[in-house]
Amino acid sequence: MAKAPRPAAPVPSEAARLAEALIFTAAAPVTEADLAARLGPGTDVPAVLAEIAHAYAARGITLTRAAGGYAFRTAPDLGPALRGTAPEPRKLSRAALETLAIVAYHQPVTRAEIEEIRGVTTSKGSLDLLLETGWVRLRGRRRTPGRPVTYGTTPAFLDQFGLDAVSDLPGLDELKGLGLIEGRLPAGFRVPQPGGGAEADEDPLDPEDRGAQE
Template sequence: MIFAAPAPLGQAELAARLPPGTDVPAILAEIARAYAARGITLVRTAGGYAFRTAPDLAPALRGAAPEPRKLSRAALETLAIVAYHQPVTRAEIEEIRGVTTSKGSLDLLLETGWVRLRGRRRTPGRPVTYGTTPAFLEHFGLDAVSDLPGLDELKGLGLIEGRLPAGFRVPQPGDGGEADEDPLSPGDTGTE
């Protein structure tokens, strides 16, 4: 099932296809052990399980894969804001970035499938909220949004250097549904 699945499969999906009473975690652990020394490994990603090329072989095989589209700095900043602050509106993205966010940046992120329209705020104007997708988690090798690095990890990687402004913090990433957000209704494209 895992080999044939187009996306990572969760334990509940696997259990639904196996005989009742099957110990799915034990089976997954056994599969992971059996494939640990092979060219592919069983990994937990985007809330499910999938086979991926073994890390030691990935550089040799990467040449055949199409080169992913490069994101502009604005699109990368927007993606980071969406990931750490979701659900977030366009106005909130602009406030955090300190500049106007072009429609192209969000369109590109929606096109890549890393960002999705989540819902609408329960505030005047009912602005659309954005959040990340399972494709985002899968691409970046994350099991959940909470696996994004925190401030200490970002400093350790050298991504944040120098003196930080007083009160600067990296939000604790979460995928939390907010009390002031309604899900999009069917047919709502977020353009109204």
């Protein structure tokens, strides 16, 4: 008995083909607004993204939300099989990791505030390294004496750690579940909710401030 022919795969729409190419060639996650500008007026961008996500649902790469946009990433279940095939990411020192965590959870934060939270002086090298990786940026200047620079995270930080927004950072319960916080915590201990927009006491940087770090 002859086998029934396999049903043909659905032909992707032209909008989906173009959006797929735009996402694939982009150096950073592509936002819906970016896609809408390239796909033309009247295009149902969420429907196009859903079409692409469905087409890649069982593939080795999937369409993923990251840093407020969309990007192709390796399917999560293939991670163990791919260990050792990708270049090793740049290793951060303990001081740089602590500084990065403080910036992520307390942003906008000044260098003096980072040192107060860590309890030790923060070397210029740690902040320089985080700025070099592109995970930390200069946000603005605090409206206090001396007008110190404030630091915050970048879309590249969100993309690197698989987050769509800073609000997706693990909370206290999640950190406990991951074993990152153990033992008895001091009374009133909490994990702060990071801020994404400008604060009431924060001014945007002037162009000449871009090279400043103090």
